[in-house]
Amino acid sequence: MINKIVVVGAGQAGVQAAQTLRQKGYEGELVMLGNEPQPPYQRPPLSKKFLSGEVEPDALFIRPEAFYEMNNIDLKLNAQVDRIDLENKSVTLVSGETVTWDKLLLATGTRARDLPLPGADLEGVVTLRSIGDVELIKKLFVPGKKLVVIGGGYIGLEVTAVAKGMGLDVVVLEAQERLLKRVVSPDVSSFFHNLHAGRGAELHCGTGVTSIEGEDGKVTGVKLADGTELPCDLVLSAVGAVPNSELAAAAGLDVDDGILVDGAGQTSHEDVYACGDCVRFFSERYGRSIRLESVQNAIDQAKAVAVALTDPANDHSHDYDPLPWFWSDQHHIKLQIAGLSNGYDEAVLVGDTSADSFYVAYLEKGKLIAVDSINHPRSHMMARRVIGQEWKEGLLPPA
Numbered sequence: 001m002i003n004k005i006v007v008v009g010a011g012q013a014g015v016q017a018a019q020t021l022r023q024k025g026y027e028g029e030l031v032m033l034g035n036e037p038q039p040p041y042q043r044p045p046l047s048k049k050f051l052s053g054e055v056e057p058d059a060l061f062i063r064p065e066a067f068y069e070m071n072n073i074d075l076k077l078n079a080q081v082d083r084i085d086l087e088n089k090s091v092t093l094v095s096g097e098t099v100t101w102d103k104l105l106l107a108t109g110t111r112a113r114d115l116p117l118p119g120a121d122l123e124g125v126v127t128l129r130s131i132g133d134v135e136l137i138k139k140l141f142v143p144g145k146k147l148v149v150i151g152g153g154y155i156g157l158e159v160t161a162v163a164k165g166m167g168l169d170v171v172v173l174e175a176q177e178r179l180l181k182r183v184v185s186p187d188v189s190s191f192f193h194n195l196h197a198g199r200g201a202e203l204h205c206g207t208g209v210t211s212i213e214g215e216d217g218k219v220t221g222v223k224l225a226d227g228t229e230l231p232c233d234l235v236l237s238a239v240g241a242v243p244n245s246e247l248a249a250a251a252g253l254d255v256d257d258g259i260l261v262d263g264a265g266q267t268s269h270e271d272v273y274a275c276g277d278c279v280r281f282f283s284e285r286y287g288r289s290i291r292l293e294s295v296q297n298a299i300d301q302a303k304a305v306a307v308a309l310t311d312p313a314n315d316h317s318h319d320y321d322p323l324p325w326f327w328s329d330q331h332h333i334k335l336q337i338a339g340l341s342n343g344y345d346e347a348v349l350v351g352d353t354s355a356d357s358f359y360v361a362y363l364e365k366g367k368l369i370a371v372d373s374i375n376h377p378r379s380h381m382m383a384r385r386v387i388g389q390e391w392k393e394g395l396l397p398p399a
Contacts, residue, residue, distance in 0.1 A: 042060050120212055
């Protein structure tokens with residue numbers, strides 16, 4: 001009998017897990033601990049419509065506040081966990097409060113990776129991960145100001161698009177030789193490079209940064225590896241995210257670039273589970289251990305863990321092994337990705353990149369493993385059904 005489940009983390013995964021637990025008939029005590037002052041909210045719009053001002057904070061909330069009361073979920077905000085005690089089955093908050101549990105679910109997500117540069121702590125150097133971050137950035141985004149974005153990944157490019165639309169001068173610095181190199185083909189990289197350059201952004205790839213310069217505690221510029229200094233008013237650090245796994249590691253749970261779990265989300269302790277961006281699990285589909293940062297994974301894995309927690313047999317017979325999918329909105333372009341392209345040996349371009357609607361199919365030993373769809377939703381939806389099949393003409397729709 002499970003009398004009390006405590007969920008650490010009040011994001012997409014935590015909320016979905018709590019909702020599914022109730023839907024599956026769990027009637028015990030259910031506590032959710034969130035370390036921010038706001039009710040649980042969606043993060044993808046932060047770098048897009050929330051930053052641009054198209055949506056208000058209330059529109060970001062995953063569920064209305066009444067949802068938690070109706071489902072008897074004890075949602076505690078500003079509840080930062082300090083440590084986990086596995087022996088006594090409790091968590092201690094920074095405030096000193098102790099919360100006991102029968103089963104513990106870690107849905108702690110990720111945080112922005114630190115920028116390992118002198119001057120990274122100057123005023124005007126920002127990251128984008130929370131509502132609070134965006135509220136600060138909005139105040140700093142003044143037309144005519146000069147923004148340097150360090151990192152040419154999804155967040156960096158999404159913010160670049162919004163900033164240009166708000167009238168800022170933007171310079172993007174990417175250490176790799178092309179944008180989005182870790183996740184897309186050269187054709188797709190080139191397309192997004194031309195998209196942002198065509199909207200007035202200044203892009204530098206294969207460029208190292210040695211320091212962030214400042215005066216009186218405020219940022220004034222960014223120094224490049226070749227000695228060039230780019231004057232600026234603001235710097236956005238967009239160099240990726242790291243899993244919030246420190247609590248788990250300190251408690252003695254197995255951790256390796258994420259909290260290690262089995263196919264049911266169970267950690268190395270039988271009464272502790274984890275799900276979402278903070279976990280790493282073995283995928284039979286890909287034959288390797290993976291960690292996924294996406295809304296789709298947070299929702300689906302949370303459901304799977306909730307089912308495992310409410311399964312009397314608890315035999316873990318249905319391993320979680322999803323087909324991942326992601327998306328990114330930049331200017332008028334929607335990029336949708338199905339599958340993981342890592343390890344591809346052939347990339348097939350279908351359509352004309354100048355038409356703003358095409359897709360790239362990634363193959364490994366003749367099999368379709370991933371598809372990047374640019375303003376082409378039909379190929380994305382079909383790809384999610386046919387990935388894993390042998391590539392042949394007509395497998396996906398024409399561009």
